[in-house]
Amino acid sequence: MDDLSPEILEKLLKAAREVQQRAHAPYSKFLVGAALLTDKGRIITGCNVENASYGLTVCAERVALGRAVAEDAGKPVACLVVGPTAEPLTPCGACRQSLLEFNPSMRVICVGRDGRRIDTTAGELLPHSFGADELEKPRE
Ligand code: THU
Numbered sequence: 001m002d003d004l005s006p007e008i009l010e011k012l013l014k015a016a017r018e019v020q021q022r023a024h025a026p027y028s029k030f031l032v033g034a035a036l037l038t039d040k041g042r043i044i045t046g047c048n049v050e051n052a053s054y055g056l057t058v059c060a061e062r063v064a065l066g067r068a069v070a071e072d073a074g075k076p077v078a079c080l081v082v083g084p085t086a087e088p089l090t091p092c093g094a095c096r097q098s099l100l101e102f103n104p105s106m107r108v109i110c111v112g113r114d115g116r117r118i119d120t121t122a123g124e125l126l127p128h129s130f131g132a133d134e135l136e137k138p139r140e
Contacts, residue, residue, distance in 0.1 A: 004078055005038070006109065012037060012080040013111060017047050021084050023047035023060065032060040032089060033082045040074030065102060074098040078107040079122075088112040095128040104131075 004012075012035040020033025025048055032048045046064030061079060068076055079099060083089025088110035091099060099106055104123035104130045111117050123129075 003040040008037065009080070009109070011043060012078065012109070013082070015043050016080050016082045019045035019047045019060070020084075024049045026050060027050075027052075027054065027057075031084050034060040034064040035080045036064045036068055036073075036076040037078040037080075038068060038074030039077050042071075042073040043101050044071065044073050044076075059092060061091050062098050064085075065098055068102075076102050076106050079111065080109045080111060080115075082111050084113065086113045086116070088116055088118045090118060090120075091125065093126075097124065097129070100126050100131060102131055104129075107108075 004035050016033040016035040019035070023031040023033065023048050025031050025052050036044045038044065039138050044064050046060045046067055048057065048060045049063060061081060064079070065076065079084045081089055081091060090110050091108065098107065099122040104121070106120055106122040107127060109117060
């Protein structure tokens with residue numbers, strides 16, 4: 001999925017930056033936004049949602065994936081992530097696993113505050129991963 005137009009990328013960036021402002025992050029004050037593009041052409045966004053019981057926090061990427069499933073929005077083909085830092089924010093381990101679940105070829109575009117980018121895929125972000133195929137393999 002290298003063929004995203006500059007217009008689509010711009011739309012994803014705008015959507016991610018908008019939803020980032022709505023993050024519920026009173027503890028870390030680290031606001032994150034994610035915008036998925038699906039094979040139906042839908043853009044589905046998510047922001048991080050923290051909790052006073054810290055471990056219940058859900059990252060922006062997983063909020064977006066959950067919304068895409070609930071809305072029957074189609075298969076995610078790209079995910080653009082924005083964080084509050086100058087450096088691009090790359091998804092945490094749990095989010096890498098969650099992105100992979102839906103599409104290992106999903107393009108993942110991480111954009112820093114100054115526009116710097118890391119452009120990769122879900123599969124590249126989590127090599128030697130565990131997935132549905134493993135559950136199909138012969139067992140003892
Ligand atoms: N966070 C995300 O939303 N996505 C990531 O991939 C990394 C971390 C959030 C979780 C928490 O609310 C805050 O950033 C600090 O870890």
